[in-house]
Amino acid sequence: MADRRPVRRRSPREAEPPGMSPRRAALRLMDAILRRGDPLDVAMHAAAQGLTGPDRAFAIAIASEALRWMVDIDALIDGATAQILPDDVKSRAVLRIALAQLLVLKSPGHAVVSTALPLVDGGPRRLVHAILSRAQTEEWQLPDRATLPLATAERWAEQWGLAMVEAAEAGWSAPPPIDLSFAVEPDPREWPEAVSLAPRQRRLPRGQAVESLPGYGEGGWWVQDLAASLPARLLGTGEGRTVLDLCAAPGGKTMQLAAAGWKIIAVDASTKRLERLGANMARTGLSAEIVQGDIRSWEPVAPVDAILLDAPCSATGIFRRHPDVLHRIEPRQIDEMASLQAALLARAANWVKPGGVLVYATCSLERAEGEEQISAFLKANPSWSVEAPRAGELPAAIVPDRDGFIRTLPGLLAEEGGLDGFFVARLRAPSG
Numbered sequence: 001m002a003d004r005r006p007v008r009r010r011s012p013r014e015a016e017p018p019g020m021s022p023r024r025a026a027l028r029l030m031d032a033i034l035r036r037g038d039p040l041d042v043a044m045h046a047a048a049q050g051l052t053g054p055d056r057a058f059a060i061a062i063a064s065e066a067l068r069w070m071v072d073i074d075a076l077i078d079g080a081t082a083q084i085l086p087d088d089v090k091s092r093a094v095l096r097i098a099l100a101q102l103l104v105l106k107s108p109g110h111a112v113v114s115t116a117l118p119l120v121d122g123g124p125r126r127l128v129h130a131i132l133s134r135a136q137t138e139e140w141q142l143p144d145r146a147t148l149p150l151a152t153a154e155r156w157a158e159q160w161g162l163a164m165v166e167a168a169e170a171g172w173s174a175p176p177p178i179d180l181s182f183a184v185e186p187d188p189r190e191w192p193e194a195v196s197l198a199p200r201q202r203r204l205p206r207g208q209a210v211e212s213l214p215g216y217g218e219g220g221w222w223v224q225d226l227a228a229s230l231p232a233r234l235l236g237t238g239e240g241r242t243v244l245d246l247c248a249a250p251g252g253k254t255m256q257l258a259a260a261g262w263k264i265i266a267v268d269a270s271t272k273r274l275e276r277l278g279a280n281m282a283r284t285g286l287s288a289e290i291v292q293g294d295i296r297s298w299e300p301v302a303p304v305d306a307i308l309l310d311a312p313c314s315a316t317g318i319f320r321r322h323p324d325v326l327h328r329i330e331p332r333q334i335d336e337m338a339s340l341q342a343a344l345l346a347r348a349a350n351w352v353k354p355g356g357v358l359v360y361a362t363c364s365l366e367r368a369e370g371e372e373q374i375s376a377f378l379k380a381n382p383s384w385s386v387e388a389p390r391a392g393e394l395p396a397a398i399v400p401d402r403d404g405f406i407r408t409l410p411g412l413l414a415e416e417g418g419l420d421g422f423f424v425a426r427l428r429a430p431s432g
């Protein structure tokens with residue numbers, strides 16, 4: 001008699017080699033960033049859903065390195081085949097993440113090939129296999145410096161010159177070191193492996209898990225690039241005076257201001273980001289009044305002593321730790337951000353007491369979001385003035401330009417591991 005037990009069909013996934021989940025997630029991440037224009041941290045929530053711990057970290061590392069080296073990886077792919085693979089075709093995407101594993105993350109070749117082929121999904125598997133085999137037998141290498149996307153390189157060369165583009169490529173070629181900001185100056189015997197570039201700051205070599213660093217639970221420090229700490233440094237100590245921290249979340253600068261003795265009203269439009277700000281303040285035991293509001297319509301009940309406007313921007317200055325940015329941002333978005341910044345700045349300027357101070361900052365390497373923004377503001381508000389940093393207020397290597405603005409460009413403090421690209425201006429209101 002025939003065996004009538006139901007035949008259990010194997011799903012295609014069951015036959016898959018181990019390690020597919022982080023690679024699939026990396027592919028989804030790349031798609032969300034390059035096709036939909038989502039930022040990496042937004043794309044991560046959907047693409048890496050269900051992944052935890054090392055798998056999640058591996059997915060993010062694959063996508064990040066594929067984006068950082070994408071121009072050079074594409075050149076290798078194009079040099080290896082006469083067949084033109086369109087930019088958005090699956091096989092190119094698979095090759096990008098596979099070559100990032102092979103050439104940057106140094107994953108074993110057999111694991112890279114066996115996990116790449118199932119991802120091609122009816123595409124040219126033989127071609128993908130042939131290119132990955134060649135990469136190994138010919139021992140392909142990436143150049144010393146990761147090439148910037150052409151549009152960015154052209155835009156930055158026009159604004160800052162070729163030397164800046166070269167410095168940006170050097171800075172982009174590896175994830176940056178980890179900078180910590182401290183509420184109070186740490187004991188010099190703590191953090192023996194760290195370098196101090198400014199008061200209440202320590203720089204650690206890259207690649208460490210932040211949660212495992214000593215004192216994370218106690219909340220005496222937070223992660224913040226040295227450049228991002230400059231705007232709050234320009235406000236000095238608060239001595240109980242009130243500062244409006246506009247566009248405050250997730251709160252790196254709020255924590256600095258609280259530690260410096262300011263009474264803070266921290267405003268941000270994003271409820272989700274304000275939750276992170278609240279968690280950061282709780283972890284560090286610092287306090288601020290937290291307000292959800294859109295600065296285009298919200299306003300304070302009374303003028304304040306000082307304002308920090310850390311305006312939303314293209315974020316092209318943080319390209320070293322967010323390699324998605326330079327593949328997503330186009331001139332149209334820079335223009336839109338510049339218009340929004342002008343509107344926020346115009347409103348914020350009404351809320352400073354006579355003789356008070358307003359610090360404007362963006363993590364952008366676009367003049368339209370920095371120098372040009374403040375020049376236009378000063379033209380429209382000639383009674384306001386720029387107050388350049390005084391000696392000792394900032395690390396000695398960070399000097400104002402001839403207009404009194406702070407501009408951190410790639411190449412600055414390069415030997416020490418570089419800085420994010422920031423623009424900061426301290427503006428003084430007329431005294432009445």
Ligand SMILES: C[S@@+](CC[C@H](N)C(=O)[O-])C[C@H]1O[C@@H](n2cnc3c(N)ncnc32)[C@H](O)[C@@H]1O
Pocket residue numbers: 246247248249250251252253254267268269270273293294295296310311312313
């Ligand atoms: C550069 S981030 C701020 C970073 C923050 N200052 C820090 O140090 O952690 C810009 C912030 O602006 C907020 N934002 C954007 N448009 C806004 C608006 N119209 N009103 C209030 N907040 C806004 C965003 O939600 C985002 O949190």
